[in-house]
Amino acid sequence: MTTAEPLPRTAGTVGLDRRQVHAVAACYFVASFAALGLPPYLTEILPGLGDRDGHWAGLLYIVPTVFTALGAPLWGRLADRFGQKRLLLRAQLGLAVSFLLAGAADSLPAFTVALVFQGFLGGTFSATNGYLAAALDGSQLSRALTLMQGSARAALVAAPILVGTLSPWIDPHRQYLVLAVLPLTAAVLLNFLPEPVRPVAARTGRDAAEADPPGSLRLLYTFEFAFVFATIISFPYLITLVQQRLPGVNGAVAGLLFALPHLVYLVGAGRVHSAVEARPRTGLAVGFALVALGLAGHAPAHSLLTFALTRAVLGLGMTFGLVCLAVLAAEAARGRAPGRMFGTRETVSKCGAVAAGLAAALANGSSGPAAPVVIGTVAALAAALLALLTRRSPR
Structure with a gap:
């Protein structure tokens, strides 16, 4: 990487x-x-x-x-x-x-x-x-x-x-x-x-003049929450869904399917960064779209190959999303106190994870283990549309 x-x-x-x-x-x-x-x-x-x-x-x-x-x-x-x-x-x-x-x-x-x-x-x-x-x-x-x-x-x-x-x-x-x-x-x-x-002058001179407007920082937090929610919501009941769709699959294979998106990130993050660094909003829209596509493929997947492909697509979407959020966060950090900004970002991220866990539990309880990925698909599509609509706004 x-x-x-x-x-x-x-x-x-x-x-x-x-x-x-x-x-x-x-x-x-x-x-x-x-x-x-x-x-x-x-x-x-x-x-x-x-x-x-x-x-x-x-x-x-x-x-x-x-x-x-x-x-x-x-x-x-x-x-x-x-x-x-x-x-x-x-x-x-x-x-x-x-x-x-x-x-x-x-x-x-x-x-x-x-x-x-x-x-x-x-x-x-x-x-x-x-x-x-x-x-x-x-x-x-x-x-x-x-x-x-x-x-x-x-x-x-x-x-x-x-x-x-x-x-x-x-x-x-x-x-x-x-x-x-x-x-x-x-x-x-x-x-x-x-x-x-960094002395105060270094943070409040030219860098501060180039800092993102406050609305852009709020938008970054919105994307952060949506991304964490859309991806995490599939985690809690994924093994159950795999066992339901692929009867008889052993624990090692189920664990590998769980880990596959993270392995895709490890392989591709460096290349994706080079590709999206100049246009992170567009890359973020692509990431959300791929996350939606990967999640949507979970429900109808009934073979090991199709399940692995959907997990790989989800992993590619996670890679685009995480890298683009890193680029946007680096831009937002210019001219701002980093501790406060990244502390707030961490809070937003954790809130997204908690919301995803609660939503997954409720959806699984009422409609089964495929329901959380459907909710995640809808959330990712909505976020992709927002990223497309805002990609031309000042970063």
Whole structure:
């Protein structure tokens, strides 16, 4: 994947070179393992905490997301005031503390409190993006944000596999204790990176004059919410849908189908960035259209080949969407306090994820596992139309 080139350094500004950007991405990747790899195993963890049938798994799955959404704006403002690096270190250490509490919890209330702490004290994605935005600009920032999404996709694919591999030897509940070492290690590595500093004059001069108008920032948040909603809504009941459409399929194949869109992103994000960098609104419209097409293909798919093709199309749409959102976010960050902007963006994203989870649960309960992808299709088509209508507006 294409990564950021070194940022030209000016007085009062500490930039990041290619190796440092890679180090930030690696730190985000390793810190994401427990956060992304252990939630799918909640149904195995909760019986040991008194929830014999795992009834609370669905609710606890979104607890960290909800509290990340609540805490992100606060941490973003504090990062702008006290330094992006300090608050990024805080987020990594907050994850480590919450994982230790979760692994040591001996009751359902104690485990729930640990998940609340994970959401509120974590927020490593927005903290990482704020750190990068304080040191990089324009195309360099958008490429770095694209790389961070690649780290997230890679962790989303690899983490559940690692947790499952360790399960015969270490109970998933106690793996929280083991995996707490990862954000601690990330914090140690990040401590050697510079604190990016931009003086007020650098943020309020020419860059501020080129900043997006407020309406464009609101539009970015609208697209962010719609994209997360349309893509996430298919996740909770996808395995159920696969088993319904492809009777007898084994768990490995179902897991590969789940991961396929993220693998497409890892393969194609760099090329897509080069293609859409000059026209992100058009690329975003294409992304939403492909997401709608991929989701629409889920319901009638009754063979492994057609299901794999629809997942690949969805993955291509996710790639276009995530990359274009990174380009638009990099443009919006010019002249703005990065912590506050990316904290708000994180809140919007998490709200989209929570809304998608609730909508999926309601739709599945009333109409079956194919219903969520239908809702996602409609949402993606509406967002594609909005992106087309606004593609000529100032970015």
